[in-house]
Amino acid sequence: MNRKRLWVALSAILLSACNDDTAKKAPAAGGMPPAQVEVVTPSRITLQDTLTLPARLQAVRSAQVRARVEGIVERRTFKEGSEVKVGDVLFQIDPKVLQANVLSAKAGVMKAQADERIATQTAKRLGALVPEKAASQQDLDNANATLARAKADVASATAALTRAEIDLSYARVTAPISGRIGRALVTEGALVGKGEATPLAVVEQMDPMWVNFSLSSSQYAQLRDVVAKEAGDGVAQITMMLGEKQAYPAKGKLLFSDPSVDASTGSVGLRAEFANSEGRLLSGQFVSVVLPISGDNTVLTVPQKAVQASPQGQIVMTVTGEGKVAPRPIKTGALVGGAWVVLSGLQGDEQIIVNGLQKARPGSMVTAVPAGMPPAAPTAGGK
Numbered sequence: 001m002n003r004k005r006l007w008v009a010l011s012a013i014l015l016s017a018c019n020d021d022t023a024k025k026a027p028a029a030g031g032m033p034p035a036q037v038e039v040v041t042p043s044r045i046t047l048q049d050t051l052t053l054p055a056r057l058q059a060v061r062s063a064q065v066r067a068r069v070e071g072i073v074e075r076r077t078f079k080e081g082s083e084v085k086v087g088d089v090l091f092q093i094d095p096k097v098l099q100a101n102v103l104s105a106k107a108g109v110m111k112a113q114a115d116e117r118i119a120t121q122t123a124k125r126l127g128a129l130v131p132e133k134a135a136s137q138q139d140l141d142n143a144n145a146t147l148a149r150a151k152a153d154v155a156s157a158t159a160a161l162t163r164a165e166i167d168l169s170y171a172r173v174t175a176p177i178s179g180r181i182g183r184a185l186v187t188e189g190a191l192v193g194k195g196e197a198t199p200l201a202v203v204e205q206m207d208p209m210w211v212n213f214s215l216s217s218s219q220y221a222q223l224r225d226v227v228a229k230e231a232g233d234g235v236a237q238i239t240m241m242l243g244e245k246q247a248y249p250a251k252g253k254l255l256f257s258d259p260s261v262d263a264s265t266g267s268v269g270l271r272a273e274f275a276n277s278e279g280r281l282l283s284g285q286f287v288s289v290v291l292p293i294s295g296d297n298t299v300l301t302v303p304q305k306a307v308q309a310s311p312q313g314q315i316v317m318t319v320t321g322e323g324k325v326a327p328r329p330i331k332t333g334a335l336v337g338g339a340w341v342v343l344s345g346l347q348g349d350e351q352i353i354v355n356g357l358q359k360a361r362p363g364s365m366v367t368a369v370p371a372g373m374p375p376a377a378p379t380a381g382g383k
Helices: 002-030 096-132 137-169 217-230
Strands: 035-040 043-066 071-076 089-093 172-174 179-181 199-216 237-241 252-257 267-274 286-303 308-310 313-319 325-329 331-336 339-344 352-355 366-370
Touching: 043 179, 043 217, 043 237, 089 199, 096 137, 199 217, 199 286, 217 267, 217 286, 237 267, 286 352, 313 331
Parallel strands: 035 366
Antiparallel strands: 035 352, 043 199, 043 286, 071 089, 089 172, 179 199, 199 267, 237 252, 237 286, 252 267, 286 339, 308 313, 313 325, 313 352, 331 339
């Protein structure tokens, strides 16, 4: 009986020891691994301080088509808003009166030429009779004067014929320049050129386009310094914004500036040129130009979602070399393409947490993986 009680006591002691070992090992086997977070390192980009100014587009050439002779418009030969080339016929004015003027001028030339022939023959005959005393010197002088007047009449009639032919050519109103033509300002049947050169349409050369703007004298000095340092050919590259966030794809070049400062505004007028092969730019359109006013600067940037606000200011959560979460205060500048420019607080080699911030408590252990990588597979004992 005593032996049986001894075995029961030993069994109880051994069972208690096993339970203690199991209890000690359980937390280690069932404990949670460090949270996984996605990290990035700060990016380095090159920025240039710029100045954005309002500007207005202007066609390189703008020609107003006018009626240069009087008449009735017979037809319009162009499509409004289309491209025309220099010399294309745009309007046809009734030429009947102008043709009659040409015929009349030709008749005047023929009459003057006939008078000249008669005066020439008379002067020649009298020139032969004067040496024989058959005609007086006075008669010869009068004949020579008549001949001179006849030659002048021929020249005058010829000029009148040339003018009549020019007026007839003006009945065909042609494009003075190549470009895009706007709406017609008159219709068929309208009387034009009656006492004035009636406007008919406007043609504008729109490729390239000019952009006119102005800036203060101090800003102009900054721009001039940048052009002198960075533009090897002396031409500054300028960006144009069609809207708040819509940049024109082609870069422009600075053409010239006014030679003096406007005394009333204290500003300097400038002009840039932009290609417009696709016709997206319109004369008179308001745009913005972005001008470089400093050299290139290399800066650090971090994703916008990595920056948090705290009572002490802006911070980012970093992962130290030991795998611990450490907040880092920073100072940011402009927002560029969804990333903050970091003015101070980072060196460039930090691991910045961008995903998993809700699990990243300061001082906690985490597992850092590069952002964009698939999550790690669960361990064999994981649930």
